[in-house]
Amino acid sequence: MRAKLVNWLTSLLVVMLFSFFCFCISRMTQTRNQLINCRNHILEFKESFLRLKNKTERNSQELTEVLSKLNYDIRRRKHVSINLVGKNVNTLDKNEIVSNTFEDLKFFFPHLRKVGRIYPDVIIGKEKADVSFALGISTVKRQTHSYLKQTLTSLITRMTPSEEKDSVVIVSIADSNEDYLKSVVDMITQKFKKQVKSGSLEVISIPAFFYPDMLRANQSTEDSQKLERWQTKQILDFCFLMLYAQPKAMYYLQLEDDIIAKKMYFTKITDFVRSITSNNWFYVEFSVLGFIGKLFKSEDLTEFIRFFLMFYKDKPIDLLLLDLLQVKMCHTGETPDKCAERNKQIRIRYKPSLFQHVGTQSSYLGTERYLKDIYY
Structure with a gap:
């Protein structure tokens, strides 16, 4: 148990x-x-x-x-x-x-x-201002051919976007022919829509009443008087364009409607102007031909314009430019060599040239010019 x-x-x-x-x-x-x-x-x-x-x-x-x-x-x-x-x-x-x-x-x-x-009559423009460079092109109707489209294409396509933003190209139509005015406006609005929209390309027209009666009348049949009238009007065309461009930019570059530009021309101009150590220069030549490729400080344009207007009946504008240098820089009794040496410091020449003249049909009716810049 x-x-x-x-x-x-x-x-x-x-x-x-x-x-x-x-x-x-x-x-x-x-x-x-x-x-x-x-x-x-x-x-x-x-x-x-x-x-x-x-x-x-x-x-x-x-x-x-x-x-x-x-x-x-x-x-x-x-x-x-x-x-x-x-x-x-x-x-x-x-x-x-x-x-x-x-x-x-x-x-x-x-x-x-x-x-x-x-x-002037502003045909295309957005009042673009406060830029570094204004590029001025005065154009008139030629007998059978226009070089303006080629010129604008060369200038605009060889700018960088930032350079285009910091500049304005001004086309001044100095011709009373309404058909030519319309053709230029149509070409620019179709070919350069972007630049027109951004305000980087402007078109103005110079009213006929701006010119003295002697230039509006065509009664003379003598070739010498016709040539003189053509040269006289051309000076006024440039002056009117300069007056319009002056308040827009720091520098003004004078061009013509029958030129082409080198690649990177705008960059080279900008770099060269910035490299100039003195501010006493009068103008810079980017072409040795006539009045092509001449760069001015906008603040000095008034002085140039007034001198051109004083003597517009006497000489072509490129010769008046040399006369102004003579008046401004050569002292009484000074030797020509000494004056020429001083002028080199204020009349600066850039080589090689950045612009080439390509037009053969002159804006002076019935003539041809085979003018080339040998330093291009």
Whole structure:
């Protein structure tokens, strides 16, 4: 009996120990699973935290960019507002300056004194100004052929986008022929849409009443008088164009409607002008031919224009330019060699030439010119 009791107690103890052992294993397994789940939750939390941190950083960066852009827009609008206010305040002054510039014509041409406002007809233009360079081209109808499209293509396609942005090309139609005016405008609006849209290409027309009666009348049949009248009108064409271009740019480059430009001509001009250490130069020659490729400081143009208008009946414009140098720089009693040496410092010549004359049919009716720049 006692032995049975011991066996029963032993069996009970074994069962209890086994049950406890199973319970412990179950709890350990459960705990392990909980630990694994906890670890997974921690990892998920860590990943979520990292994602949130990255998103916060991106949002912070985007917010910073938005705030910066907002501040920039506020400053820009404030600046524009100030400029608009200044423009409104100074509109009268600006108009008066432009008007007064052309009012000088009345001193030289009495027939204009009864005219009100004197200003060329702006056919295509967006009032582009505050640029470094204005390129002026005066054009008239030739007998059978026009070189203007070739000239503009050469000039514009050989500019970089930044150079185009910092310049304005001005075509001045100095011809009363309405068909020619229309043909030029149609060609430019079709071929150079981008430049017209940006304001980098302008077209103006010189009204016939600008010219003295002697140039508007064609009663003379003598060739010498016709040539003289053609040369005289050409000088005035250049003067009117200079007056229009002067307030637009720091420098003015005189060209003609039958030339081509070298590759990178604009870059070479810019680099060369910046390399000139003295500001006392009078003009720079980028071509040795006539009045082609002559670069002036716009602030000096008034002096040139007035001199040309004083003597426009006497000589071609390239010879008047030399006469002005003589008057300005050669002292009384000075030897020609000494004067010529001084002129080299203010009349700067760039080599090789950047522009070549390609027209053979002259704008002077019925003549041909095979003129080439040997330094091109």
